[in-house]
Amino acid sequence: MFERFTKDARAVVTGAVEQAERGGAQAVDAEHMLLALLDKEGGRASFALAALGGGRWLESVRDALGEARRRGGLSQAEADALAGLGIDVGEIVARVEEVHGVGAMSGDRAKGGGKGARSRHRPFGRDAKDVLVRALRVATSRRDRHIGDEHILLALTSRPGVPAEVLADHGVTYETVTRVLYGGGEAKAG
Numbered sequence: 001m002f003e004r005f006t007k008d009a010r011a012v013v014t015g016a017v018e019q020a021e022r023g024g025a026q027a028v029d030a031e032h033m034l035l036a037l038l039d040k041e042g043g044r045a046s047f048a049l050a051a052l053g054g055g056r057w058l059e060s061v062r063d064a065l066g067e068a069r070r071r072g073g074l075s076q077a078e079a080d081a082l083a084g085l086g087i088d089v090g091e092i093v094a095r096v097e098e099v100h101g102v103g104a105m106s107g108d109r110a111k112g113g114g115k116g117a118r119s120r121h122r123p124f125g126r127d128a129k130d131v132l133v134r135a136l137r138v139a140t141s142r143r144d145r146h147i148g149d150e151h152i153l154l155a156l157t158s159r160p161g162v163p164a165e166v167l168a169d170h171g172v173t174y175e176t177v178t179r180v181l182y183g184g185g186e187a188k189a190g
Contacts, residue, residue: 008043044150
């Protein structure tokens with residue numbers, strides 16, 4: 001599959017690994033892929049994000065991803081659902097961080113710490129793999145012969161989870177990205 005990736009898409013995948021390493025994460029996840037897309041300039045995905053007002057809200061997206069990570073990866077919708085059951089996720093996070101330190105629920109601490117943990121290989125988590133498979137499906141459904149960074153962005157918007165929720169909160173959905181890139185809306189792939 002990776003032989004079909006464009007230079008921009010490969011840069012996003014490499015950037016996602018770098019994001020995971022920088023954060024000390026055990027594995028590369030979908031949030032790392034979104035962060036790498038936000039950092040990538042000059043590709044079709046960055047064009048779409050800019051056209052949707054990305055210059056105004058990029059930092060807000062980064063902050064929202066950080067807050068979700070502090071909640072142990074729970075989306076705001078999941079936290080709201082738990083609140084409906086009487087479970088205050090914010091209070092739980094505060095108590096855990098009081099005892100174990102800020103970011104204790106993020107899962108970003110490499111076991112054993114130190115420099116050796118930072119340089120070890122980061123596998124792709126299930127959600128990151130799903131994004132890549134969905135990117136392939138998006139490209140295939142469009143009859144594109146390559147998988148570009150735009151397909152990764154579309155894949156991120158087409159699956160449930162924190163990246164899609166955070167992007168949607170900023171007006172970036174599968175439909176809006178499709179409209180910017182291709183001039184019309186169509187059914188979701190995957």
